[in-house]
Amino acid sequence: MNITIVAGARPNFMKIAPIIEAIQKKKNEGFNINYRLIHTGQHYDKNLSGTFFEELNIPLPDVNLEVKSGTQAEQTAAIMIGFEKELKQNPCDLVMVVGDVTSTMACTIVAKKAHIKVAHVEAGIRSGDMRMPEEVNRIVTDSLTDYFFTTSIHANKNLELLGVGQSKIFFVGNVMIDTLLKNENRLKQPTLWKELNLSNKKYLVMTLHRPSNVDEEKQLKELITQIVTLGKDYPIIFPVHPRTQKLLSELHLNFENLHYVTPLGYLEFNYLVKNALAVVTDSGGITEEATIMNVPCITLRDSTERPETCDIGTNILVGSDSEKITMVFKLLYSGTWKPGGIPELWDGHAAERIVNHLTHAFKL
Structure with a gap:
C-alpha cells in the first residue's frame, strides 16, 4: 500500500508527524505500507514550516511544490497543477490530507479526478461560518472523501447529517494532541x-x-x-x-x-x-x-x-x-475560570488508530 501524505501549512506538520511515525512502526512490523510526503509550499517561511520538520523529527518531504503566496484562487490552482504532475509521476493507492487548509481541498480534488481514494484526517468539523476560507475547504474536502477520521462526536454527527455512511466514519481522536503529548517534556x-x-x-x-x-x-x-x-x-x-x-x-x-x-x-x-x-x-x-x-x-x-x-x-x-x-x-x-477536562480519545494514540483502520481497510 502506497500512501501520499499532503502537508502545506503550519498546522499540517503537527498532524502528520505522529501519522508518519505510526506508518513506520507498521512497516517495521512487516506490513506492506509505504508513504511519500508532499509539501505543497503553501507556508514557505522557515518559522512557519521549516523548523517544524527539525523539531518534530519529521523526515524531509520527498518533494516541495513551492507554491508560496497568492490569492486563494492562485494558490489553489498552483497546488492542483503541481500535485497533478506529482501523482502522474508517482501513483499511489491513497492520498491522505489533514486539516482544512487550501492544500487539503486542492489535493483532494486532484486525487479524486485521478480516481484515487482520499483519507481526510480531522474530517467533519464545522464552524458554520462561510466567511472562513477553511469552512469552504472542509465542505469541499468532505464531499469527496472516502475515509473520514474524526476528532470528536460532534464531527461524527456533522458527517452523518450530510449522509455519510457510518462505515466510512472513524472516530480516532486528535493527532495534534498526539504530537503535543509526545513533546510536552521537550518544550x-x-x-x-x-x-x-x-x-x-x-x-x-x-x-x-x-x-x-x-x-x-x-x-x-x-x-x-x-x-x-x-x-x-x-x-x-x-x-x-x-x-x-x-x-x-x-x-x-x-x-x-x-x-x-x-x-x-x-x-x-x-x-x-x-x-x-x-x-x-x-x-x-x-x-x-x-x-x-x-x-x-x-x-x-x-x-x-x-x-x-x-x-x-x-x-x-x-x-x-x-x-x-x-x-x-x-x-x-x-480566579474562577471554568475547570477544563480532556475530550474523549485525546489520549496520544489517534495516529495509531488511523493507521490500524487503513491496514484493515486495505487488507494488509
Missing part, C-alpha cells in the same frame, strides 16, 4: 523569556491571523487596544503572522506591555502557552492545545469548529464583542 524556553523578564502565569499570549480580525484597520486597532488595556501590567506576547505584520506596522500601536515577536517554533511557542496566565487567539488549533494544558483560552471568534474545547475544555468564545471581552478578563482575574 523549550524561548530566548525572549529572559529578555522580557517573564515568569510563570504572569503574562498573556496573543495570536491573530483571521481576515475577520486583521484585515480591517479600525477593527484590529480597537481589538488590540482593548486587550492591551485589559491586560493591565501583564506582558502580552504577540507572535505576528507574516500577513498581519504590514498592517500592524501602519497602525503604530505602541504599548509598553505589548511585545511583537517573530513566529516561534513549535517547542518554544507551546512552552509560552503552557506557562501563560491565558491565551487570547482566533486559532482553532491553539484552543485544542490550551485545553490539554489546562490554560484559560479567550477566542476572538463568534463560532468554532471545535465546540468540545468550549463544552469540555478551557475555551470561551467572545468574538469581537467588547462587553464579552471585558467580562472574560474579569473572570480570569477573579
Whole structure:
C-alpha cells in the first residue's frame, strides 16, 4: 500500500508527524505500507514550516511544490497543477490530507479526478461560518472523501447529517494532541523569556491571523487596544503572522506591555502557552492545545469548529464583542475560570488508530 501524505501549512506538520511515525512502526512490523510526503509550499517561511520538520523529527518531504503566496484562487490552482504532475509521476493507492487548509481541498480534488481514494484526517468539523476560507475547504474536502477520521462526536454527527455512511466514519481522536503529548517534556524556553523578564502565569499570549480580525484597520486597532488595556501590567506576547505584520506596522500601536515577536517554533511557542496566565487567539488549533494544558483560552471568534474545547475544555468564545471581552478578563482575574477536562480519545494514540483502520481497510 502506497500512501501520499499532503502537508502545506503550519498546522499540517503537527498532524502528520505522529501519522508518519505510526506508518513506520507498521512497516517495521512487516506490513506492506509505504508513504511519500508532499509539501505543497503553501507556508514557505522557515518559522512557519521549516523548523517544524527539525523539531518534530519529521523526515524531509520527498518533494516541495513551492507554491508560496497568492490569492486563494492562485494558490489553489498552483497546488492542483503541481500535485497533478506529482501523482502522474508517482501513483499511489491513497492520498491522505489533514486539516482544512487550501492544500487539503486542492489535493483532494486532484486525487479524486485521478480516481484515487482520499483519507481526510480531522474530517467533519464545522464552524458554520462561510466567511472562513477553511469552512469552504472542509465542505469541499468532505464531499469527496472516502475515509473520514474524526476528532470528536460532534464531527461524527456533522458527517452523518450530510449522509455519510457510518462505515466510512472513524472516530480516532486528535493527532495534534498526539504530537503535543509526545513533546510536552521537550518544550523549550524561548530566548525572549529572559529578555522580557517573564515568569510563570504572569503574562498573556496573543495570536491573530483571521481576515475577520486583521484585515480591517479600525477593527484590529480597537481589538488590540482593548486587550492591551485589559491586560493591565501583564506582558502580552504577540507572535505576528507574516500577513498581519504590514498592517500592524501602519497602525503604530505602541504599548509598553505589548511585545511583537517573530513566529516561534513549535517547542518554544507551546512552552509560552503552557506557562501563560491565558491565551487570547482566533486559532482553532491553539484552543485544542490550551485545553490539554489546562490554560484559560479567550477566542476572538463568534463560532468554532471545535465546540468540545468550549463544552469540555478551557475555551470561551467572545468574538469581537467588547462587553464579552471585558467580562472574560474579569473572570480570569477573579480566579474562577471554568475547570477544563480532556475530550474523549485525546489520549496520544489517534495516529495509531488511523493507521490500524487503513491496514484493515486495505487488507494488509
